[in-house]
Amino acid sequence: MNQYLTLAGRVLLAHIFLLAGISKITGYAGTQGWMESMGVPGMLLPVVILLEIGGALALIVGWKTRWAAWALAAFSVLSAVIFHSNLADQMQSILFMKNLAMAGGLLVLAAHGPGSLSLERR
Structure with a gap:
């Protein structure tokens, strides 16, 4: 049962990055x-x-998972600080x-x- 929960956790953590990366391609000029x-x-x-899509795919298939989780966790914290630091705005x-919660989940996965x-475990 745990192996299925871990897989589901990887997919759920990854999906937001995959969709965000794809949306950045389709809305390139606006995002830039x-x-x-x-x-x-x-x-x-x-x-x-590349980080969002590549990292998400690595998490989903379970390849270089710890590296991808570390990179995405750092990216999540950095983007929180840069883009969402106006804490007066709800x-x-x-x-x-x-973003901090996602980083926390990614750090658990990295650990x-x-x-x-x-x-990786094949």
Whole structure:
């Protein structure tokens, strides 16, 4: 049973990054402009897309899971601080806490590994 729960946890953690990465491709110019308005160089967008999509796929299949989880956890905290630090705005506060919660789940995954239903444990 635990192997299925671990797989479900990996998929649930990964799906938000996969969808976010895809939406950044389809809304490239808008995302790039928004990043720049927040003081982040727009030329970093391809790296962000690669991290989100590549990291999500690595989590889903259970390949290099600890590395992907560490990278996505760091990305989640960094993006919370950069993009959601206006804690006086309730929505930004919620998004900030969401990013921290995702980082927490990713750190648990980094600590315990992908479980038996993964490419790493095949």
